[in-house]
Amino acid sequence: MKKNKTDGKVKVEEQSSTSNEGITNGSTILRSVLESYDEAAKYVKMPSGIYEMLRQCKRELTVSFPVRMDDGTVKTFTGYRVHHNTVRGPSKGGIRYHPSVDLDDVRALAMLMTWKCTVVGIPYGGAKGGVVCDPKDMSDRELENLTRRYATEISVFLSPEGDIPAPDVNTDGRIMSWIMDTYSMHRGYSVPAVVTGKPLSIGGSPGRSEATGRGVMFCVREALKHLKMPVDGSTVVVQGFGKVGSVAAYLLQDKGLKITAVSDVFGGIYNSKGIDVYDLLRHVEETGSVKDYPHGDAISNEELLTLKCDILVPAAMENQITARNASQIRAKIVAEGANGPTTPEADRILGENNVFIVPDILCNAGGVTVSYFEWVQGLQFFFWSEREINVRLRDIMVRSFKDVLQTSKEKKVNMRVAALILAIERVAEATRLRGIYP
Ligand code: NAD
Secondary structure, three states: OEEEEEOOEEEEEEOOOOOOOOOOOOOHHHHHHHHHHHHHHOOOOOOHHHHHHHOOOOEEEEEEEEEEOOOOOEEEEEEEEEEOOOOOOOEEEEEEEEOOOOHHHHHHHHHHHHHHHHHOOOOOEEEEEEEEOOHHHOOHHHHHHHHHHHHHHOOOOOEOOOEEEEEOOOOOHHHHHHHHHHHHHHHOOOOHHHOOOOOHHHOOOOOHHHHHHHHHHHHHHHHHHHOOOOOOOOEEEEEOOOOOHHHHHHHHHHOOOEEEEEEEOOEEEEOOOOOOHHHHHHHHHHHOOOOOOOOOEEEOHHHHHOOOOOEEEEOOOOOOEOOOOHHHOOOOEEEOOOOOOEOHHHHHHHHHOOOEEEOHHHHOOHHHHHHHHHHHHHHHOOOOOHHHHHHHHHHHHHHHHHHHHHHHHHHOOOHHHHHHHHHHHHHHHHHHHHOOOO
16 A cells, blocks of 8 residues: 555555465455444555554464374464564453364454554454364364464563463363463463463453353443433344353342343344343253244344344354345444354444444454453552552543544544544554564
């Protein structure tokens, strides 16, 4: 991209053939992340060289490594770790185990992590990692062998001061424990701050498991306040009843909102009088799904998204609100618990219909915020109470929501573009202050 400054804005003029070398033929998610970046960058005063720099990932590592399988054979796996930017601090981001892991997706997700950490003002840059594998087909021992070898291969990137992984798709506290242990074995002493999302007994943080859903709840409350809508009795529909959706649902219910529909991958349930989320959690514990919950009517995921409600919380997966169903969405607020649940085309349609969107990089940033608290506690070997953590999380989420709203009003853009503008401005400012080495 070539850029010129006009009226204090940086204008994107044309696509050059070289500027995105290595990341032009990317995945859908990379294209959409770069498209959003370009749109927001038009509002940011920065030299074109900084614009170019932020469009690229700072460093990328591809590793290919052998793992001994249970049947005695040796299988070779491919893994990645990408740092998008480290100007504001060490890089932070999850590690994903999935057959479809691809370098372009990892680049895009690393870039999103830079913006997410920056929007909520925590001192991190963005990273992401992944291994092409299907954990469903692997035994515990194979998974541990793979994790320890991958952690060793990418250890040139990892450190508490440099790069701190966390769980992502198909990785969890157990895998973080193996990474922490592997890194610690190489150092000769325990280094808890090298990963977050660890179990409590080895330096995890109280409040981490609820943090993303809790952050969604704080954002919904702020959005209601801004739109002068009541908290009591406002209706909520939640797609996805996992770590994010279920917590957001019961915390919103605790605050007086009415949860009228909930779904998971197997289907959904609807009750216009409201669903008792705690009773539903017991049902899910017993049966493994919200489906067949007796105090509601069965509903499909597609129907659920278009229900009349005040707040829709997509908390399942990406690309759920698309050009196909966006015009039928009847919620006044969409609070994005999931990453990338709304496609760029759907985003435009929702905007035309005056739906207020709390974008993912703000709405689900509660998780990385408490990961940051875990890291701080790990560095100091001094642990805080759950109450302290929840209060600090609330302060950060509320302040960040207000910052994004303020930018949205000043620049006359929607919340998604505003969040990105804020993040890009902050990273560009940090780069300017640090200067270009040498
Ligand atoms: P999870 O696996 O715990 O839960 C996902 C839920 O979505 C499950 O109830 C599953 O049944 C449901 N689901 C899956 N496919 C579905 C479909 N097609 N239709 C309806 N429901 C479906 O995952 P999670 O950790 O709750 O993550 C949900 C989203 O939030 C993801 O996009 C994730 O990237 C994002 N996110 C999670 C965190 C976190 O801390 N867990 C942080 C930031 C963002």
